[in-house]
Amino acid sequence: MRAPALLAGLFLAFPTQAAELTLNPVKIAPDVYAVIGDLGPQTHENDGLNNNLGFIVTDNGVLVINSGPSARVAKALHAAIRKITPQAVKWVVNVNSQNHQWLGNSYFKSIGATILAHREAGRLMRETGETQVEANRTLLREKAVGTTLAYPDEAVDDKREIRPGNTVVQLLHFGHAHTPGDLIVWLPRQRIIFSGDIVYTERMLGVLSISHSGNWVKVFDRLAQLGPKIIIPGHGHPADPDRARKETRDYLVYLREEIGKSLDRGDTLQDAVDKIDQSGFKHLANFDQLARRNANQVYLEMEKEAF
Secondary structure, eight states, rough: HHHHHHHHHHHHHHHHOOOOOOOOOOEEEEEEEEEEOOOOOOOOTTTTTTTTEEEEEEETTEEEEEOOSHHHHHHHHHHHHHHHHHOOOOEEEEEESSHHHHHHEEEEHHHHHHEEEEEEHHHHHHHHHHHHHHHHHHGGGGTTTTTTOOOSSSSSSEEEEEOOOOOOEEOOOOOOSTTOOOOOETTTTTEEEEEEEEOOOBBBBOOTTTTOOHHHHHHHHHHHHHHOOOEEEESSSSHHHHHHIIIIIIHHHHHHHHHHHHHHHHHHHHHHHHHOOOGGTTBBBTTTHHHHHHHHHHHHHHHHHHH
């Protein structure tokens, strides 16, 4: 009886081959496309793809925004691009250092693309990359096969402009917001922004230990001053600036105002988290998972600011 059990264990130790992944880009404007990820957390079922990807087709190649959480997702993105254009992928922009933005880099680098990210994002990738890829292997299992670390080739500081053919693409860093290395991809002629995680729609944003909620509001305002018509957020469907403001900036401002009142009263961290009424944002996906965590993180941040 032990032999069959042993053989079963051996078979379970090897990952089964995952079914082919197909991504369906949404056309935002002529030559501008987005792949909209799930609103919930990263799971094995959604391939860890709970953020948005994008690409811009130009006369001189394709620029990709975010390579996804794995080589498998990157390969599927490339397959979707090839159904639309024969142009080669020449550039990949990682809008920040989180795993779902850049762990597909190795695939695109293998086909000759140049990877760009903000300098601070590149630093964080190198500091946390091994941990990120191991976590993804645990989550994605057979879907993580072939995913290896590939860091950016070129660092962006405050601004970088790419002009392939007749297209103008600007990579802009307005400061530390969701992460220290947030980049936006701005198409000034079309007035379209890929905002990365500076903007969330439909789902509650996540304030991280590396976020700066105060600066985040200022960075949002600088983004809005560009006058975009369409914003492709880091999470959620494309939106106009008014919706982006209501579901991102207004929430951050409200949370900081309420935490400020708690600090003025001398509330403890637990008291502050318990007292703040965030129900005005309960319509956003993941509210129950993130609202209290966000309050906790903003309290810690603002407590430091007070000293």
